[in-house]
Amino acid sequence: MAYSAGVLPEAFSLVVATHISMCDECRAALEAHDAVGGAVLEDAGEAALAPDALAKCLADIQKLPPKGPISFNKPAASTPKDVVLPDPLLDYVEGGIDAVNWRPVGFGVKQAILPTSKDASVRLLYIPAGVEVPDHGHHGTELTLVLQGAFRDEFDRFGPGDIEIADPNVEHTPVAEEGPACICLAATDAPLKFRKFLPKIAQPFLRI
Amino acid sequence: MSIATKPRADQSIDEDWAALMVAIRDHEDTQAFAALFAHFAPRVKAFLLKSGANETLAEDCAQEVLTTVWRKSHLFDPSRATVATWIFTIARNRKIDLLRKERRPEPEDLPWGPEPEPDADDVIALEQERKKMQSALIQLPDKQRILIERCYFGDLSHSEIAAETGLPLGTIKSRIRLGLERLRREMDADKE
Numbered sequence: 224m225a226y227s228a229g230v231l232p233e234a235f236s237l238v239v240a241t242h243i244s245m246c247d248e249c250r251a252a253l254e255a256h257d258a259v260g261g262a263v264l265e266d267a268g269e270a271a272l273a274p275d276a277l278a279k280c281l282a283d284i285q286k287l288p289p290k291g292p293i294s295f296n297k298p299a300a301s302t303p304k305d306v307v308l309p310d311p312l313l314d315y316v317e318g319g320i321d322a323v324n325w326r327p328v329g330f331g332v333k334q335a336i337l338p339t340s341k342d343a344s345v346r347l348l349y350i351p352a353g354v355e356v357p358d359h360g361h362h363g364t365e366l367t368l369v370l371q372g373a374f375r376d377e378f379d380r381f382g383p384g385d386i387e388i389a390d391p392n393v394e395h396t397p398v399a400e401e402g403p404a405c406i407c408l409a410a411t412d413a414p415l416k417f418r419k420f421l422p423k424i425a426q427p428f429l430r431i
Numbered sequence: 432m433s434i435a436t437k438p439r440a441d442q443s444i445d446e447d448w449a450a451l452m453v454a455i456r457d458h459e460d461t462q463a464f465a466a467l468f469a470h471f472a473p474r475v476k477a478f479l480l481k482s483g484a485n486e487t488l489a490e491d492c493a494q495e496v497l498t499t500v501w502r503k504s505h506l507f508d509p510s511r512a513t514v515a516t517w518i519f520t521i522a523r524n525r526k527i528d529l530l531r532k533e534r535r536p537e538p539e540d541l542p543w544g545p546e547p548e549p550d551a552d553d554v555i556a557l558e559q560e561r562k563k564m565q566s567a568l569i570q571l572p573d574k575q576r577i578l579i580e581r582c583y584f585g586d587l588s589h590s591e592i593a594a595e596t597g598l599p600l601g602t603i604k605s606r607i608r609l610g611l612e613r614l615r616r617e618m619d620a621d622k623e
Contacts, residue, residue: 237536244539261516262564269473283498285596310539326529
């Protein structure tokens, strides 16, 4: 709902948009929330526009190039543009999954922080099969969306398209499953809390 | 503020906006556009003012949103969204661009676009849902309706609403959920 209303920080919006690209059920839920937005707009009241507003718009429209016949051609059996990254992510990672600028963060785990507004951060994580991400809790909300592979933690198993929502009460140790490396998109609005000392000192350097 | 906040019945609720959109799309019909403009531009402007835009920004942005409606008319799919919903999404995205100066990532488009001749039953069914939704929203208890509306145009997060209304966060979230649930039940009940 917050995504539909447009009040989420960019980092969280990116996770939601990516998830919706992979999940039809949530796309339907989003469109239902948008419909509430439409109803709210109908009832938003009216604020008079400048007397020449319509004329101005019509003038702008006349300046647009003629549209020509509309084509309803469907893209031939949609081939995904990237095997791992859905479209919303491609705006943030130029060149797709092979061009991600991975930085090692230890234990074989790699990350790439994506450029978004400062109120929350979002990163791609690459966790080799079988590797454990150190036990950590959360100061804020963390959304983790699996793009490839899968991970397990104390609570559940998360496969492609699944989102884990962790809040300040959650402490977990995610482990990547055997098979292809687990690639996730993770957004947080506050730094993570690591329980062990070593990750803690490394934290400011890794910006997690 | 001079904007009426109380929802009211409107005869224009019965206007066939989707047909006007098709006229704009297929025939570049400026009269259809003028009718759409007269109804939606003041609502978009009110929505933007309530979202914290100032008068000049709301005016310019409302005009831009309506120009976008013309420009993107070929993307409107009456079997997936009503005109009000579609314009809401355009206005919301423009608002984020302008007020927050950040991007709003959009989901991947479905592999199929609008049909040249959308299934008439789908369009009618959607339109009926819209009317039910509209009256369900008006019939919500004021407390729930106001909170839902503020979420959409107040540009407020739940915790900001808490700070402004003095209601505890838990109460707000449950009221919003209750309100949305009632909306949905109202719509389901009418289906039977």
